[in-house]
Amino acid sequence: MTDQSPWAIVGLGNPGERYARTRHNIGAMVVAELANRLSERFRSQRRARCEVAETRVGQAKVVLAIPTSYMNESGGPVSSLLDYFSVPPDHLIVVHDEIDLPFLGLRLKLGGGDNGHNGLKSIRRSLGDGDWYRIRVGVGRGRGDAAGHVLSGFSGAERKEIPNFLAHAADSAECLISDGLATAQNRYNE
DSSP, X not given: OOOOOOEEEEEOOOOSTXXXXXXXXXXXXXXXXHHHHTTXXXXXXXXXXXXXXXXXXXXXEEEEEEESSOGGGOHHHHHHHHHHHTOOGGGEEEEEEETTSOTTOEEEEESXXXXXXXXXXXXXXXXXXXXXXXXXXXXXOOSXXXXXXXXXXXXXXXXXXXXXXXXXXXHHXXXXXXXXXXXXXXXXXX
């Protein structure tokens, strides 16, 4: 891509130790994996209400961010982040949990509905539209209610799969920025 605008990769989740290793926080886990592999440290950005790390993916300037708000209040921090770092909405990538994909499933897309996801609803409300990239990270539907499932931790067997899955999802974000959506979808959509 030739546009020189900066990118933002936002990993959704809930703050605090209680939620740190739940399915709902897998988006934040992917962004933390990206920061780790790029040897970047997060710092608090109070105006945006996010933990941020500035880095590069290839030639592109990238802001990695994890909102410090609860999931259903993600829109304000994301909107403030884009304003603060001068990131246009078409350079926003939101990484989030997706119950309609099986565990270890991955889908990249541009735009679309929120499918009942409160974090996506909040971002759509704050930005005024849904025309931004999403990396949908599969956590499965579970057997009980959806809210209980996404706020639960991973099973022992699933925890063994998480490190490779996070790396795979992080690879897809880098590919999206470096090579564009069509290439990233061909390579990573499952």
